[in-house]
Amino acid sequence: TGPLVSATFGSVLGSLSMAGSFYRTVVKAFTGLPEARVLLTVGRQFDPSDLGPVPPNVRVEPWVDQHVVLERADLVVCHGGSGTVLGTLAAGKPLVVVGSFADQFENGRRIADAGAGVVVEEIGRAIGASRTPIGEQDATRIEQAIRTVLGEPSFRRRAERFAVEIEAYPTVDLVLDRLLTGGSLDAWTSRPS
Numbered sequence: 001t002g003p004l005v006s007a008t009f010g011s012v013l014g015s016l017s018m019a020g021s022f023y024r025t026v027v028k029a030f031t032g033l034p035e036a037r038v039l040l041t042v043g044r045q046f047d048p049s050d051l052g053p054v055p056p057n058v059r060v061e062p063w064v065d066q067h068v069v070l071e072r073a074d075l076v077v078c079h080g081g082s083g084t085v086l087g088t089l090a091a092g093k094p095l096v097v098v099g100s101f102a103d104q105f106e107n108g109r110r111i112a113d114a115g116a117g118v119v120v121e122e123i124g125r126a127i128g129a130s131r132t133p134i135g136e137q138d139a140t141r142i143e144q145a146i147r148t149v150l151g152e153p154s155f156r157r158r159a160e161r162f163a164v165e166i167e168a169y170p171t172v173d174l175v176l177d178r179l180l181t182g183g184s185l186d187a188w189t190s191r192p193s
Contacts (some may be wrong), residue, residue, distance in 0.1 A: 092163030
């Protein structure tokens, strides 16, 4: 069996008018990757029948708990939202970021700069103009980004290094306990130069 790719774009996109076009673009990108097994989550507010036919390698679900998918995924294609990015890096998985709004563009750029994935820039950004949302004409760029990350082990290795770093951070409970008891966080917050 081929690589498992989790494609998820957060809980907000499915309720927006642009959702259908965005999801259809992603499905079109996966049409060119028949060797990949794809789990596309679209949220509970989007009707999957609005996608039209999907290729046999793509399974569409309204929701799957992120931690369950990340245990098995080889790659995450996502919007670049903070929760998805942090969860994916904590699991040591590389990303392809296809942002649509807010902090997603900056998060994608940082993932690419860190070598843990690739960002598919929106059209306007790529040519230096105002932002234009990703559309079906961009499916080939998304497909190529997926091929690049799956085909180059350095993305996975860098993501795995992030997982080790994240694992070393204290839990929220430990930080709260330390703060509430007047303790110091110096050992956790200082980084060697």
